[in-house]
Amino acid sequence: MKKRTFIAVCMALSLAFSFLTSCSNVVSVKETEVVLTQEELQKLDEIQVYIDKFANKDINKGDLQELNIAIELYEALDDNCKAKLGNENIFITKYGEYNQKVASGVDTKIDEIYPMDYPSKGKIETAQSAYDALTDEQKELVTKADILANAENDYNQFLADIAIELIDAIPSEVTYENREEVFDAYQAYEKLTDEQKSLVTNGDEMSGIMETYNASCIARYNELLGSLNTVTIDSYDTIEELKSIYLSMPSETKEEVDYSALLDKDKEYTLAVAKQTFEESKISKGDILKKGTIYSSEFKSCQITTTLLPAKTSGYYWYYTAPDGFYYVDTYFYVTNVSSTIQGTDGFIDSATLYVDGVAKTVAPEFYSSSDSYIDMVTKYDGISYNSGTMVHVVFRITEAEKKDSKSIAVELVAGANTVYAIAK
Secondary structure (H helix, E strand, O other), rough: HHHHHHHHHHHHHHHHHHHHHHHHHHHHHHHHOOOOOOOHHHHHHHHHHHHHOOOOOOOOOOHHHHHHHHHHHHHHOOOHHHOOOOOOOOOHHHHHHHHHHHHHHHHHHHOOOOOOOOOOOHHHHHHHHHHHOOOOOHEEEEEEEEHHHHHHHHHHHHHHHHHHHHHHHHOOOOOHHHHHHHHHHHHHHHOOOOHHHHHOHHHHHHHHHHHHHHHHHHHHHHHHHHHOOOOOHHHHHHHHHHHHHHHHHOOOHHHOOHHHHHHHHHHHHHHHHHHHHHHHHEEOOOOOOOOOEEEEEEEOOOOOEEEEEOOOOOOOOEEOOOOOOEEEEEEEOOOOOOOOOOOOOEEEEEEEEEEOOOOOOOOEEEEEEOHHHHHHHHHHHHHOOOOOOEEEEEEEEOOHHHHHHHEEEEEEEEEOEEEEEEOOO
């Protein structure tokens, strides 16, 4: 009896325990189950759009406005909604990634400043502008801000070191012959700011160097100028040295020498060279006028002096459309001492031949002359300085096909019987 009673009690206890356990499970489920309102579900749907958009996106500046909206929407959610989203603000994480990317970009710009050279100045300004545009939070993420802060000092020292080296390269005994070394050092030093000059350890030497150098340049300049009483084609080296000395002088020193006298001597030299060139380029009967050479001749019957000018753009010839659809190949002479149209060109040219791809073309040349406005047009086309006078033309007609096919065109002129040795004056 006692045994049966014990078994019954055990069974009753077991059933009671099972019942209590079952009740406990029901209560647990009810405690973790969250029921959202329709309004909360709508908010979740709204923010889910932004989650889908930004979850795997590399954030750029153009995304920030929408990202800020998403952050505000998330912060406005109640705890139940946030729990549904896992309590993780993905938008704050994305904003942090963007800030890090921007800060890393500034670090890259700072790296590009070095090694220090002349372009580093612009790179410093670029990096500084990028850094200044950051928010305080982004600036905290820049790892090389201290390097940027010192970059301007490094650049100043870089310029100062160049000046130091150039000053050291100047010989102890300074004369006008050291103008290249002195000019380079002077230019490098004078371009510095006062702050940069203070870093030039030998900068105090420049004053004495320039005083000695200027005195030597002035003395040599006056000596050379005085030696040019008569200017010839052999005066080239003297004139070039004068120019070199003058250009190497500081502005205040240039005012102490007669530069206008040098300009006059340079003009005399140019005329001397031109005269000799004409003397070496005389033509007479039977001479072939070569491309690229300037000649001088006198037309005896009219007593006019002419110069053959090769066209810079196309040899001796110049294309333009003839009235009948053909094209002219125009070779012209520039008459310098008459201002009216020349009447007649007979005898000026003994013969004229046109070559197309090396083959002589049987076509008679035409002769005419023009003055003033026409010369202006022609000379400007070929880049030749224009002076009032008359142009004598020897022209051939070619077909449009010959022009369009880019065939080789050459003109050979032979001086006429009425030409003599002469110099254009």
